[in-house]
Every structure is written in structure tokens, then in C-alpha cells.
Amino acid sequence: MKPDKFNQRPTISSSPRPDAVSNQLPSMPTEPLHPAEIAEPAKLKNKYLNKKNVIIGSTIIFVILVGLTLLLISLIGQDRQVSVHQTGDATCPSAPAYPMKTPGGVAIDKLGGWKPVCPPDSTPTYAFTDKLKGASLVVTQQKLPDDFQQSPTTRIQEIAKNYDTKLPTVNMLAYLGTNARGPQSIIATDYRLLTLIQSTATVDNDDWVKYLDSFQTIY
Numbered sequence: 001m002k003p004d005k006f007n008q009r010p011t012i013s014s015s016p017r018p019d020a021v022s023n024q025l026p027s028m029p030t031e032p033l034h035p036a037e038i039a040e041p042a043k044l045k046n047k048y049l050n051k052k053n054v055i056i057g058s059t060i061i062f063v064i065l066v067g068l069t070l071l072l073i074s075l076i077g078q079d080r081q082v083s084v085h086q087t088g089d090a091t092c093p094s095a096p097a098y099p100m101k102t103p104g105g106v107a108i109d110k111l112g113g114w115k116p117v118c119p120p121d122s123t124p125t126y127a128f129t130d131k132l133k134g135a136s137l138v139v140t141q142q143k144l145p146d147d148f149q150q151s152p153t154t155r156i157q158e159i160a161k162n163y164d165t166k167l168p169t170v171n172m173l174a175y176l177g178t179n180a181r182g183p184q185s186i187i188a189t190d191y192r193l194l195t196l197i198q199s200t201a202t203v204d205n206d207d208w209v210k211y212l213d214s215f216q217t218i219y
Contacts, residue, residue, distance in 0.1 A: 101190070112128060113128070152191050
């Protein structure tokens with residue numbers, strides 16, 4: 001009589017021993033991580049933070065330059081008489097509470113007085129108007145921002161990378177940008193103040209150098 005295949009009990013294979021299973025798993029590395037591998041995440045974090053600071057600093061300066069550019073645009077048809085008006089809210093101080101600089105150290109009253117320029121959520125800056133070789137200027141100054149303090153040279157270089165020329169000034173680190181239509185902009189620092197200048201026309205580099213090196217502290 002043939003065995004009934006439906007009544008046959010299935011064959012159950014024996015489970016492998018735990019030690020046999022462990023021998024089949026890939027071994028985990030036992031060597032310690034190289035210090036460079038540990039430091040890599042920190043480097044990436046610092047690189048991100050530095051990039052973020054550059055973006056923030058560039059944005060603040062861009063906002064100020066846009067404001068100055070709008071002021072200069074308003075000069076067209078007005079005999080190039082510069083007029084700077086206060087922006088921001090009423091809490092913007094009317095004059096700086098720290099030493100500033102003017103060309104030749106002249107009294108600020110002779111330059112029309114300080115005009116506060118206060119972008120929202122940014123450090124107040126103070127502007128005066130001037131003329132150089134027939135070009136009207138709006139000059140703004142402020143305390144060197146906190147994120148510039150540790151390495152002002154590097155920060156200025158990062159923000160001014162699209163500027164055309166590094167001016168050979170003695171008393172300031174200064175970069176010059178020239179618009180194809182003539183207006184120019186300057187970003188400069190004496191490592192205490194941040195100075196931004198907008199002009200209505202092109203000025204020779206030598207004249208810019210003499211102008212910037214003439215700046216003296218006033219109180």
C-alpha cells in the first residue's frame with residue numbers, strides 16, 4: 001500500500017545555532033575613527049555658519065546701498081543737490097553717540113549735518129553729503145558690525161568680491177565698484193567704522209584714494 005502523501009508530516013529543518021548565525025553576519029569595524037572623520041561634521045557646520053554670516057552681512061549692506069541708490073536717482077533733474085532723509089522709525093537717533101570721520105576732519109555742520117539712515121532691524125547708520133571732482137556723494141558710516149569684528153579684512157573681501165578694484169589706500173581697506181552708466185560705490189573700513197559711499201558719476205581712482213585717506217576722526 002502506497003503511503004498517503006497528504007498524511008505525511010512535513011520535514012522541519014533544524015534552526016542554525018546562534019553562534020553559526022553570528023558567523024554569517026558581516027563583522028563591524030573595530031578601528032577607531034580618524035580625528036579628521038570626527039572633525040568633519042564640525043567643519044561643515046562652521047562652513048554653513050560662515051556662509052550664513054556672509055549672506056546676512058551682504059543683505060544688510062545691500063539694503064543700505066539700495067537706499068542710497070534711490071536717493072541718488074532722485075538727484076536727476078535737481079541740479080545734483082543731494083538730499084538725505086531719515087528712514088525708519090522715530091527711535092532712530094538723530095546723531096551717532098560715538099566718534100565718526102569726515103574728509104579733512106571738517107565739522108559735520110559744514111557737510112549739512114548727520115542724516116540718520118535706519119534700515120528695519122539693522123544698526124543705524126549716519127550719512128552726510130559731499131562733492132568730489134564734480135560728483136555728488138552720499139557717505140554713510142556706522143560702527144563695525146559684530147560679525148566683522150573677528151576678521152574685518154576677510155568679511156570686507158567676501159562682501160566686496162563683485163567690486164572692480166581694491167583701492168591702494170593707506171588709512172582704510174577700500175573696494176570700488178563702477179556702474180556701466182557712471183555711478184560708483186565704495187565699501188571701506190578703518191577697522192573701527194564701516195563706510196559706504198555712493199557717487200553720481202565716475203571719479204578717478206587717484207582722487208578716491210586721496211579723498212578716503214583724508215578722513216579724520218571728529219567727536
